[in-house]
Amino acid sequence: MGWNKSIKTFLATLLMLYMLPVIANAEEEFLIPMGDSIGIEMDLSGIYVTSDILIGQEQWLKKGDIIQELNGEEIKQLVHFERSVQKHDAATMKISIMRNGEKQTLQADLQLIKRVTPFLKDRTEGTGTLTYVDPKTDTYGALGHQIIDSTLESPPSFEKGAIYLSEINQIKKSSPGSPGYKISSIVDPNNLLGNIRINNVYGIFGSWKNAYSKVLAEPLEIMQPLDLTVGPAEIYTTVQGSTVEKFTIQITKIEEEQFQILMTDQKLLKKTGGILQGMSGSPVIQNGKFVGAITHMFVDEPEKGAGLFLKTMRTNEK
Secondary structure (H helix, E strand, C coil): CCCCCCHHHHHHHHHHHHHHHHHHHHHCEEEECCCCCCEEEEEEEEECCCCCCCEEECCEEEECCCEEEECECCCCCHHHHHHHHHHHHCCCCEEEEEEECEEEEEEEEHHHCCCHHHHEEEEEEEEEEEEEECCCCCEECCCCCCCCEEECCCCCCCCEEEEEEEEEEEEEECCCCEEEEEEECCCCCEEEEEEEEEEEEEEEEECCCCCCCCCCCCCECCCCCCCCCCEEEEEEEECCCCEEEEEEEEEEEEEECCEEEEEEEEHHHHHHHHCCCCCCCEEECCCCCCEEEEEEEEEEEEEEEEEEHHHHHHHHHH
16 A cells, blocks of 8 residues: 555654754764863862860860851951961950851860861862863863862862862872872962862863863864773873873773773883872773763772763763
């Protein structure tokens, strides 16, 4: 039996409507893979106590407390805290804190409060790897995971933050059960690469300030997770000075939002022993497309680790 002309027209229209969203969603997106070592600085939202410390008769500052006032004067930075204590001449002073979401006032002995500065912080710092720059929006992404303050053992609440180009001065090699790390320093503290706007479980994100024009490569197309295959790939990372280098790896397992890798480059393994702390964010490339970023190492097998798909990282940039 032949097709009715009106049915043919309807089916053709339906097919067009069905295919249009697919075509629209298939638009290619390109980002610049980086691999530069970065120094990270974040000004905290207040002065944090890093350890329990006695400040008066049965009066304790507790780890995680946030100091807000001294004798009714608002204090936001450590330098203001020190000045306020130095100019105070009475034997005691009142200190207002935020503890577990509740405001409390403590009576502090002046001589004891003068000794607490080493147990306070208003800034957190670290090192990591820059993952990508978006040349269209002048934004960047790095790390592939959240910054956790090692002292506070939690994601810090911060007022502002910035990333800077850093250079690797030394490396403590990884070994089974003992993660290695990079020892680095900021190249130019007056020349920031970008600000930090977001710190979430998928990385740190912010505006790219265009202060550093050197890039390793031209923008690469973002690989769709379904296109990733088990087999050879490469990473961009920095293990000496500020030079980004390419190293070979193997993709060993593919999951919904992440993938597993094995370091195979003998030059890299000889120098680092495997994945290092500070290597998080290193771009992963396969078949000329931008796959994602290294995020974690397996402590007992440091040559193995996990990576986050760039698609997932980008989706959570906002």
